Amino acid sequence: MADKVLTANRLSDGISVWLDAAGTWNESLQAAFVARHKEAVEALEATGKQAFADNKVVDVNVVDVEEIDGVLRPLRMRERIRALGPTIAYAAGYAGLTATAAPA
Amino acid sequence: MYRYDEFDHAFVSGRVEQFRDQVTRRLSGELAEDAFKPLRLMNGVYLQLHAYMLRVAIPYGTLNARQMRMLAHIARKYDRGYGHFTTRQNIQYNWPKLSELPDALAELATVEMHALQTSGNCIRNVTADHFAGAAADEVADPRPYAEILRQWSSVHPEFSFLPRKFKIAVTGAERDRAAIQVHDIGLHLKKNEKGEIGFAVYVGGGQGRTPMIAKKIRDFLPEEDLLSYTTAIMRVYNLHGRRDNKYKARIKILVHETGAEELARQVEVEFADLRDSELKLPERDVAAISAYFAPPELAPRAEGWASLAQWKKADEDFARWVHQNVQPHKHPDYGMVTISLKPIGGIPGDATDAQMEAVADIAEEYAFDEIRVSHEQNLILPHVALADLEPIYRGLVAAGLATANAGLITDIIACPGLDYCALANARSIPVAQEISTRFGAPERQAEIGELKIKISGCINACGHHHVGHIGLLGVEKKGEELYQITLGGSGDENTSIGEIIGRGFEPEKVTDAIEVIVDTYLGLRLNPSEIFLDAYRRVGPQPFKDALYGDKTAEAA
Numbered sequence: 001m002a003d004k005v006l007t008a009n010r011l012s013d014g015i016s017v018w019l020d021a022a023g024t025w026n027e028s029l030q031a032a033f034v035a036r037h038k039e040a041v042e043a044l045e046a047t048g049k050q051a052f053a054d055n056k057v058v059d060v061n062v063v064d065v066e067e068i069d070g071v072l073r074p075l076r077m078r079e080r081i082r083a084l085g086p087t088i089a090y091a092a093g094y095a096g097l098t099a100t101a102a103p104a
Numbered sequence: 105m106y107r108y109d110e111f112d113h114a115f116v117s118g119r120v121e122q123f124r125d126q127v128t129r130r131l132s133g134e135l136a137e138d139a140f141k142p143l144r145l146m147n148g149v150y151l152q153l154h155a156y157m158l159r160v161a162i163p164y165g166t167l168n169a170r171q172m173r174m175l176a177h178i179a180r181k182y183d184r185g186y187g188h189f190t191t192r193q194n195i196q197y198n199w200p201k202l203s204e205l206p207d208a209l210a211e212l213a214t215v216e217m218h219a220l221q222t223s224g225n226c227i228r229n230v231t232a233d234h235f236a237g238a239a240a241d242e243v244a245d246p247r248p249y250a251e252i253l254r255q256w257s258s259v260h261p262e263f264s265f266l267p268r269k270f271k272i273a274v275t276g277a278e279r280d281r282a283a284i285q286v287h288d289i290g291l292h293l294k295k296n297e298k299g300e301i302g303f304a305v306y307v308g309g310g311q312g313r314t315p316m317i318a319k320k321i322r323d324f325l326p327e328e329d330l331l332s333y334t335t336a337i338m339r340v341y342n343l344h345g346r347r348d349n350k351y352k353a354r355i356k357i358l359v360h361e362t363g364a365e366e367l368a369r370q371v372e373v374e375f376a377d378l379r380d381s382e383l384k385l386p387e388r389d390v391a392a393i394s395a396y397f398a399p400p401e402l403a404p405r406a407e408g409w410a411s412l413a414q415w416k417k418a419d420e421d422f423a424r425w426v427h428q429n430v431q432p433h434k435h436p437d438y439g440m441v442t443i444s445l446k447p448i449g450g451i452p453g454d455a456t457d458a459q460m461e462a463v464a465d466i467a468e469e470y471a472f473d474e475i476r477v478s479h480e481q482n483l484i485l486p487h488v489a490l491a492d493l494e495p496i497y498r499g500l501v502a503a504g505l506a507t508a509n510a511g512l513i514t515d516i517i518a519c520p521g522l523d524y525c526a527l528a529n530a531r532s533i534p535v536a537q538e539i540s541t542r543f544g545a546p547e548r549q550a551e552i553g554e555l556k557i558k559i560s561g562c563i564n565a566c567g568h569h570h571v572g573h574i575g576l577l578g579v580e581k582k583g584e585e586l587y588q589i590t591l592g593g594s595g596d597e598n599t600s601i602g603e604i605i606g607r608g609f610e611p612e613k614v615t616d617a618i619e620v621i622v623d624t625y626l627g628l629r630l631n632p633s634e635i636f637l638d639a640y641r642r643v644g645p646q647p648f649k650d651a652l653y654g655d656k657t658a659e660a661a
Binding site: 009011012013014015016052054055058059075076077078081082085086087088089 | 130131133136137151152153154155156200201202203451522523524526528529530531533534537580583584585
């Protein structure tokens with residue numbers, strides 16, 4: 001079984017977030033709580049379901065990750081881009097990423 | 105251009121307040137996501153990979169400086185300082201907060217703009233030729249009819265829950281710049297032998313996973329029957345469209361499965377009941393709407409010819425820009441300017457707040473306060489005196505908007521792709537950027553000539569890859585991006601769907617593959633005036649397959 005993390009988008013602003021070990025939604029994938037066995041994954045799923053029902057987050061998903069040298073990396077490119085932000089610079093003239101697209 | 109009347113103002117403001125209430129109730133938890141999602145979509149609000157996305161309608165791609173400045177303001181205040189102009193002549197913002205969206209919509213309403221019907225299974229923003237009202241080859245301005253359709257279709261109770269989304273495009277010229285044959289309904293404005301205005305009506309075109317070229321079901325529909333006949337089509341579609349399967353729910357599938365002849369017959373039956381109803385367009389209403397689109401008073405500016413010749417002689421870059429980005433206007437002393445949103449190596453369709461404001465300033469000072477958005481993701485100044493081209497060019501250079509590449513290989517259409525879009529399987533923008541950089545030298549672009557590359561990051565084909573002379577479709581294969589290449593597509597009056605050339609290419613090999621295709625074309629064209637599409641239609645895919653894959657049989661990815 002691949003390691004898994006719980007991700008979603010925050011209801012109020014839509015920003016991508018990951019559930020951390022303290023049970024809060026964090027803007028960095030690297031802060032995510034990693035489920036490494038079936039029971040932990042089930043707990044993540046239950047937490048996600050509850051957070052959705054509580055109207056904290058939307059588009060809740062459990063996604064596969066791998067840990068390389070202590071850095072979490074989603075297996076799917078889609079999730080890697082969600083974690084890192086767009087792979088491109090913004091339109092010419094834009095100053096750069098803000099804190100909301102923290103490094104994964 | 106069209107100005108809101110009291111009804112329009114009250115309607116749009118009412119909808120903003122309604123949405124404000126819905127957002128408040130969503131954030132408080134009173135409304136659950138399942139209930140809220142269709143409501144936000146009806147107001148143009150999507151959830152993408154990183155954030156919400158707001159799609160603002162720009163009806164038939166027409167706007168004025170005040171509206172463009174508001175788009176810049178929205179980008180700055182509610183987003184991250186930029187916006188993305190789309191193939192639907194709309195603009196998308198990638199980072200708005202749900203909690204702030206009602207305020208953004210309220211500000212848009214002050215300049216007669218909104219985001220209604222930019223999503224959902226309804227009649228979407230009606231698109232039109234971006235050179236409407238200015239093109240030398242135009243029979244009549246298509247925008248009054250697009251506006252009539254907009255008014256008729258806005259929250260139309262019968263057509264707000266269609267089997268699937270529905271897109272209408274209108275052109276007023278033989279040269280189709282609105283891609284009408286890949287729309288659910290395409291209207292070609294024309295005159296009959298008596299000189300009366302009417303429409304050739306095309307139905308059932310579309311791209312997506314099942315690309316289809318529309319079928320012409322009427323050679324000439326009288327102007328007064330526009331709404332009754334369109335209603336007849338919608339009724340047939342609403343009744344028989346495949347609601348059982350999302351992927352078969354567009355009208356193109358209905359046309360395909362029913363047959364164009366039988367569908368036309370069913371439409372005629374409905375039409376017979378409707379043609380003498382209240383849907384018949386009164387001449388005075390058409391005249392009243394048309395008056396909004398009266399062209400500006402274009403005074404003779406013959407002095408521009410001599411100035412232009414001098415400027416071109418003095419500045420090679422200016423001369424290149426005029427050659428590539430200025431098209432003939434109805435009035436000989438004027439031109440239509442394409443402001444390229446495709447800087448070499450840049451992001452197709454993106455513009456910063458400062459750039460939008462620069463365009464607004466130029467439009468106000470030199471271009472009769474008119475701006476268009478093209479479905480090719482560029483901006484247009486439709487009425488510009490040749491005598492003003494030089495100062496306009498200087499202004500565009502200062503804003504980083506003077507790329508001389510309209511219609512060339514770097515004038516690439518690309519959807520947002522996997523960098524933003526929740527539906528995408530692969531990235532589009534970085535592929536466009538690399539191709540643009542590879543072919544960016546002006547001399548090389550000029551040598552290659554007209555060549556339309558269009559890139560989609562998934563099968564939904566927002567990047568119009570099916571009708572690209574060279575189309576690129578990003579797919580996900582074994583967790584990695586792969587790009588399928590199609591050749592020979594076209595979205596003009598001779599519409600064709602591109603053919604898949606063979607197995608796909610990895611991201612790092614796509615640009616090389618494009619170069620092989622381009623070099624093959626350059627080697628086999630009859631002369632420099634035979635553009636890529638014509639050459640491909642003459643020789644077919646084999647020389648390109650041979651060049652890309654050697655003599656092995658190419659397998660589709």
